[in-house]
Structures are given as C-alpha cells and as structure tokens.
Amino acid sequence: xxxxxxxxxxxxxxxxxxxxxxxxxxxxKSQLPEPSRPIWMAxxxxxxxxxxxxxxxxxxxxxxxxCGPDRLADQRSLRAWAPSPLIAMIAKHWEPGTxxxxxxxxxxxxxxxxxxGWRVSGIDSLSDCIDRAQGLEATAPGVxxxxxxxxxxxxxxxxxxxxxxxxxxFFDLPLWTRLAESAKPGAIVAVQTFSERHRAETGHxxxxxxxxxxxxxxxxWHVRYAREKGPFLYRILQKLIAGDVNSAADS
Ligand SMILES: C[S@@+](CC[C@H](N)C(=O)[O-])C[C@H]1O[C@@H](n2cnc3c(N)ncnc32)[C@H](O)[C@@H]1O
Numbered sequence: 001x002x003x004x005x006x007x008x009x010x011x012x013x014x015x016x017x018x019x020x021x022x023x024x025x026x027x028x029k030s031q032l033p034e035p036s037r038p039i040w041m042a043x044x045x046x047x048x049x050x051x052x053x054x055x056x057x058x059x060x061x062x063x064x065x066x067c068g069p070d071r072l073a074d075q076r077s078l079r080a081w082a083p084s085p086l087i088a089m090i091a092k093h094w095e096p097g098t099x100x101x102x103x104x105x106x107x108x109x110x111x112x113x114x115x116x117g118w119r120v121s122g123i124d125s126l127s128d129c130i131d132r133a134q135g136l137e138a139t140a141p142g143v144x145x146x147x148x149x150x151x152x153x154x155x156x157x158x159x160x161x162x163x164x165x166x167x168x169x170f171f172d173l174p175l176w177t178r179l180a181e182s183a184k185p186g187a188i189v190a191v192q193t194f195s196e197r198h199r200a201e202t203g204h205x206x207x208x209x210x211x212x213x214x215x216x217x218x219x220x221w222h223v224r225y226a227r228e229k230g231p232f233l234y235r236i237l238q239k240l241i242a243g244d245v246n247s248a249a250d251s
Contacts (some may be wrong), residue, residue: 009039009058022053025061034230035062038080043067083112084168086192086234089225091116096190097163102153103170107133107146114142121147121160164188171210180219185241189221191234198231238247 009020032039039058045051046067055065077096085089087109096117099112103124110122120142124130130150133202137146151157153175159182167176171193179189193212194205205211212233221237 007043010045010052011048011054018232020054022057023052025057029061032061032063033234034086035064036230038064038066040066042069064147069142082194083109084192086236087112087166087168088189090164090188090190090236091118094164098161099164099166099168100160101168102175103167104133104148104174105169105223107136107148109166109168110148111137111140111142114144115140117143118164119144119147121149121162122250123149123151125150125152159183162187164190167191167193171192171212173216176216177219178237180217180221183239185239187237187239188224189235189237191237192232194231195228195233197228202231 011020011022040057041051047057058065061162091113099113099118099120101120101122104110104122105124107122108130110120114120122133127150130148133148154172159179161184165179165183165187169192172190191212193210196211196213199205199208199211212235218237221239223235224238225234225236
C-alpha cells in the first residue's frame with residue numbers, strides 16, 4: 001500500500017480523502033500533520049460551500065491548503081493520512097516487531113505499523129479516540145489486528161512488554177519512569193513532544209508534564225536519535241543490554 005506524502009481532506013465521502021466535517025475539525029486536529037506540510041483538497045470541492053468552509057478553517061489553523069486534481073473514492077491503494085515522521089523512521093530502520101502506542105489518539109501510528117506487519121497495542125483514555133482509531137484501521141487493515149485498549153496509562157496501568165514504545169505528542173514522566181525500569185534490555189522508546197523552547201515561546205502546552213524537559217531523566221538509556229524541528233523534539237532511546245559498553249560509549 002502506498003502512503004501519500006501529504007494529507008488529502010474532503011467533505012464529500014464519494015471523493016478520495018479523509019472525510020472531515022468542517023464543524024468537527026477540532027476532533028481531527030491530532031491527526032493532522034505539522035502546519036509546515038501542506039494539506040491538499042480537490043479543486044472541484046473548493047468551489048462548494050462545505051469545501052470553502054473546510055479550507056477557511058484549515059487556513060485559520062495555520063495550514064497551507066493546496067488544490068489538486070480530483071481523486072476518486074475507489075483509489076483504495078492510497079491512504080490519505082500520515083504517521084508521525086519519527087514512526088516512519090522507526091519503520092524504515094527496524095524490522096517489524098511488537099509496539100505499544102501510548103496516547104494513540106486516532107491511531108495513525110498504530111495502524112501504520114500494523115500495516116507493515118508489526119504487532120501493535122494502541123492505548124488511549126478516550127473511547128472516542130479508540131472508535132476513530134478502529135475506523136481508521138478498517139480502511140487500512142494491517143497484517144495483525146491492532147490490540148486497541150481504552151485505558152488511562154497513568155497510575156498503576158500494567159505496562160505490556162514490547163520492543164518499541166511510542167510517546168507521540170503524549171508524554172507522562174511517571175509512566176516513563178516505570179517503563180524505564182520494567183522494559184526489557186534492548187527496548188526502544190520513540191518520543192515526539194513539544195520542545196521546551198516552543199513552550200517558552202508560545203505557552204503551549206500549558207503543563208510541563210507533557211513535555212520532555214532538559215531535566216527529564218534518560219535513565220542511562222542510549223540516545224540513538226535526538227532532533228529538534230519546528231515545535232517538536234524527537235528522540236529515540238534504547239535500553240542498554242547488559243555489558244553493552246560500546247553502544248554506551250557511542251552516544
Ligand atoms: C495530542 S494526542 C496525540 C495522539 C497520537 N499519538 C498522534 O500523535 O496522532 C494525545 C492523546 O493522548 C491521550 N491521552 C491523554 N492522557 C492519557 C492517559 N492518561 N492515558 C491514555 N491516553 C491519554 C489523549 O486522549 C489523546 O488522544
């Protein structure tokens with residue numbers, strides 16, 4: 001299955017694209033890519049009242065809306081949504097294994113990995129998000145069905161064992177602390193959070209609980225990748241395997 005690089009949005013279910021009700025755009029916000037990437041809408045649709053309304057709302061959120069040729073709903077080999085670039089990177093460099101997506105939202109990363117043969121658990125505290133994630137999975141079924149769980153991962157949540165753990169635009173320090181202890185050596189954690197700099201400049205997000213701070217401990221995990229781009233901080237960390245002195249020295 002080919003992944004379209006940019007997101008196509010539509011208000012019309014007959015057209016190809018992710019169908020969005022302009023009045024309900026807030027629900028979709030967590031699925032949208034960073035505003036630096038354009039969102040595509042079909043040229044014919046931009047002439048309709050609903051299409052114009054969606055375009056206006058996207059622009060008010062800071063998106064660049066580009067206009068392209070109409071696509072038909074039967075082009076099922078394309079997907080109209082994108083995973084986090086960090087998770088696309090994980091999929092490129094690691095063989096399919098097991099993954100847990102904490103705060104999975106509408107399920108873009110869980111469904112993406114499942115489509116590549118990963119065995120994924122997608123967990124979110126909102127049943128509305130799990131419903132949307134299941135809807136997304138139905139449009140792009142993976143090799144293995146995603147294990148969707150509606151649960152609060154804070155507190156005494158029982159952390160499943162996996163090779164890769166995702167914190168994408170969701171972070172919780174007590175959970176990371178427990179995970180750092182319970183994960184098996186070699187486990188990977190992929191983190192995309194807003195950066196401290198972005199928070200200082202914009203005041204968003206309000207709580208520093210959801211930001212990977214410079215004071216956030218790495219518990220001696222090997223930092224395999226660290227980058228700040230736009231509002232986000234991207235990190236991939238790996239728990240050391242006993243006696244793995246070389247990878248610690250590489251960091
Ligand atoms: C900004 S969204 C990110 C969604 C997804 N990871 C993505 O990047 O598309 C954050 C998600 O974390 C979920 N969340 C917040 N607190 C949570 C908790 N305590 N347990 C589980 N999920 C939680 C929210 O419901 C929301 O869907």
